[in-house]
Amino acid sequence: MRTTLLVSLLIMSALTNSALAQTTAKEIRLAATSFLEAFARTQATEGYQITFETGNIDSRINLAPCTAPLAVEFTGDPWRSEHPSVEVACSGERPWRMFVTTTVSINGPALVAARPFGRGERITQDMIKTRSVVVNASRRGIITDAGLIEGMVVRRPVNSDSVLTPDLLEAPDAVARGDHVIITARSGSFSVRSRGKALANASVGEQVLVENLTSSRTVRANVTAPGHVEVPM
Incomplete structure (x- = not known):
């Protein structure tokens, strides 16, 4: 027991x-x-x-x-x-x-459109304002720094008071078709400059076809700044 x-x-x-x-x-x-x-x-x-x-x-x-x-x-x-x-x-x-x-x-400040935007408009300070939004309601992200988008181009129409997201904007073209540009041919610290003509629109960091006005040759160059392109030598 x-x-x-x-x-x-x-x-x-x-x-x-x-x-x-x-x-x-x-x-x-x-x-x-x-x-x-x-x-x-x-x-x-x-x-x-x-x-x-x-x-x-x-x-x-x-x-x-x-x-x-x-x-x-x-x-x-x-x-x-x-x-x-x-x-x-x-x-x-x-x-x-x-x-x-x-x-x-998550509620916090974000940039929104102060008025309707048309496709191709360039962003200026008077076009935007800040208001509190549910930040994580947008899977495309938000923008909080007006200085980062000033001068950028609107990719498609935007309604007034819409939250601005990175996909709505793009960098402006640094060169446009027909523009005269400076072509820099570079090899290490050595470089040679010549004049050329852009054959298409492109932003900084993009490639563009350029006609060398001296040799009449067409080359593919990288856009480095407005009016300036670079090719390897």
Whole structure:
């Protein structure tokens, strides 16, 4: 009888310790929430307001105990999605990981159109303004520095108050078809200059066909600055 009772107590103790040792859904939610709170505090110092919610975690979850602090990180870019998942992971003796769905809203300043834009217009300061938007609602990104886009060209029509995204703008042509340009033929520190005529439009960094006005040869050159192209010698 005493032996039976002792065995029963050992079994009950083992079951109890096993249950207590499990990593619970509550612990996982706490780790994910603490991570998102830290993210919100960090971004608040940069002028962004973060609100968030964590998704449901099955209360019946049964994960091994973790002998190390739980590690949490985003699995996607929270600046490009309002629903980034976070990974909660254990790197202890019995490692595991699981994913928790979240809803994250990042509110902050962004540049928007002060009036409608037409295709081909060049951006000036009076064409843009700043207002608060849900930054991560746009997967195409936002623009916050007006100095970076002044002088750029609108690629397609934009409605008034629309959030400006990088894909809406492009660098202006540095050379246009028919323009006279300076051709620099370069080899190391040695270079020779000649005059040429651009046979197409191109921006800085792009290649363009150029007619050398001295030799009448057509060469493919890299646009280095407005009115200037370069070819290897």
